[in-house]
Amino acid sequence: MSATKNLETIWTESDPAKRTEWMETVQEIIEKTPSKEFYLFDNNPDAVTENPVLQFYDKALDRLTAAIPSTQVEPGTAVIWYLYNLGFVIKTPTACFGVDLHHRHAVRLEPLLDFITVTHNHDDHYNLLLLRHMNASGKLVVSNFYPAPGYTKATEFTREINGVTIHCYEADHNSILRNFTMPMEFICPTGDRNFVFYTSGDCCSHEFLRKKSDRIDLYAVHPLCGMIAKNAALTLEPEMTFIGHLQELGHEVDRFRWRFSDGQHELDEFQKIQRNACVPLWGEKVLWDGSTITRCRE
Numbered sequence: 532m533s534a535t536k537n538l539e540t541i542w543t544e545s546d547p548a549k550r551t552e553w554m555e556t557v558q559e560i561i562e563k564t565p566s567k568e569f570y571l572f573d574n575n576p577d578a579v580t581e582n583p584v585l586q587f588y589d590k591a592l593d594r595l596t597a598a599i600p601s602t603q604v605e606p607g608t609a610v611i612w613y614l615y616n617l618g619f620v621i622k623t624p625t626a627c628f629g630v631d632l633h634h635r636h637a638v639r640l641e642p643l644l645d646f647i648t649v650t651h652n653h654d655d656h657y658n659l660l661l662l663r664h665m666n667a668s669g670k671l672v673v674s675n676f677y678p679a680p681g682y683t684k685a686t687e688f689t690r691e692i693n694g695v696t697i698h699c700y701e702a703d704h705n706s707i708l709r710n711f712t713m714p715m716e717f718i719c720p721t722g723d724r725n726f727v728f729y730t731s732g733d734c735c736s737h738e739f740l741r742k743k744s745d746r747i748d749l750y751a752v753h754p755l756c757g758m759i760a761k762n763a764a765l766t767l768e769p770e771m772t773f774i775g776h777l778q779e780l781g782h783e784v785d786r787f788r789w790r791f792s793d794g795q796h797e798l799d800e801f802q803k804i805q806r807n808a809c810v811p812l813w814g815e816k817v818l819w820d821g822s823t824i825t826r827c828r829e
Contacts, residue, residue, distance in 0.1 A: 538587040541812060542594070543828045554791045554812065560584040561778055561788075569780035573635045588615065588780075591814030592634045595620060598816060599627065599643045606722030609819040610827075613811040616655050617751055617775045620644070621728055623719045626693040630715070630730055630751075631656040638664050645670065646692045650732025651704060651712035652676035655781055673697060675713055686710070695719050702731075702739035705757055716742055726819050729767060733776075737763040748819055751775050754797050755789050761800045764808070771824040772801065772808040 541553040561584050572578050572585050580586060595612050604610050604624045612620045618632040620640065629640060629647040637658035647665050649657045649672065662672050662679070671681040671692055681690075686701040696718040704711040712732040719726045727744045728751075734740070735757030750769035753776035754760035764772050774794045782788040794810035801808035809826075811817070816827040 538583055539590060542814060545828055554810075557584060557587070557778075557812070558791050561780070562784055564780060564784075566781055566783050566788075573781070576635050584780075588634075588813060589636065591615065592636050592639065594814040594816075596639050596643070599640075604721075607724065607821045609719060609721055609726040611728070611749065611817050611819065611824075613773070613775070613813065613815050613817075615813050616779055617650070617730060617732065617753055618656070619728075619730075619751065621717070621719065621726075623695075623721050623726060625721075626695050626719065628692075628695065628717075630717075630728075631732065632661060633658055637661040641665055641668060641670075646673065646681070646695075647671075648673040648697065648715055649677065650674075650715060650730060653733065655779055656732070673699070673715075675699075675701075698743050700739065700741060702734040703736070704733050705735050714740055716744065716747070718744060721821075724821065729769065731758065731763060734758060737766045740766050742767055746770070749773065749824055755787075755793060760797050760808075761804050761806070764801065764806045765804065770807060770822075772806065774798065774808055774810045777810065 541550060544550045564584055572580055602610055604622050606624050610622045615633055619630045621628055626645050629644050631650055633655050638660045641661060641664040662677055665672050666679040672679050673681040675684055688699055690697045698716040699713045701710045702712050702714055703709050712734050714731040714734050717728040727747050728749050729747045730751040733753050733756045740763060747767050747769040749771050750767055751773045752760045752763050754774055774797045777789045777794050779788055798808055818825050818827055
């Protein structure tokens with residue numbers, strides 16, 4: 532069994548302790564992967580590698596492209612795939628869309644998506660070729676920077692696409708990049724009730740966050756760009772929070788490349804305030820059954 536196949540075991544692992552062991556194995560390989568190696572691989576779609584974690588990165592995209600078209604979403608449910616950093620694909624009974632998708636092969640997702648959104652103009656949150664192909668296919672790219680239908684610099688706006696209502700708000704990334712990122716709330720009809728997904732992108736403070744819905748089902752947060760994740764959760768009151776944007780390989784080891792242990796620290800903080808949270812791994816799939824989020828082991 533190859534190293535990559537070994538890493539893929541994490542997707543089907545049901546024992547939490549063993550899943551943690553696999554994540555530690557991934558961490559060990561990531562520690563030995565400099566950002567230059569990642570960029571050379573990520574910027575060349577034809578590149579091959581013997582690095583197991585970069586192979587795993589590719590397999591995560593393979594997993595999405597295989598599963599999305601074959602997944603039948605039942606009324607009253609939604610399926611969510613996590614790709615990389617704060618990148619997600621969300622499929623409901625009537626729509627399939629992407630949020631902050633970055634991957635060297637991301638363009639393969641274009642035929643599967645109805646539209647795409649990008650919270651801000653940092654390339655770890657998008658793939659330019661994917662945006663171009665979406666635009667060429669007449670599919671909206673919702674952003675505050677990409678010059679195509681869907682672009683806006685409004686401080687706050689609401690847009691409806693394929694029945695999905697998107698509320699966007701201008702926010703600071705940090706003290707220098709003011710009004711740079713857009714937290715987004717997605718209200719997705721599924722039948723009996725709506726599935727509501729919220730991402731704060733790389734927003735630096737919970738004070739920028741506001742919501743339209745009474746209930747947020749799933750919230751995705753970057754907890755280490757100034758945002759205190761537990762304060763964001765107390766503000767939005769989501770049913771489940773994904774602690775994302777860990778292991779950004781474009782950053783050097785020990786310089787903004789946050790470890791799974793950082794994610795565990797956030798989980799400990801969430802336990803103190805009795806809020807549900809988890810750390811997803813690239814390629815993982817979860818099911819919203821109308822009330823709760825469950826990891827799919829398949």
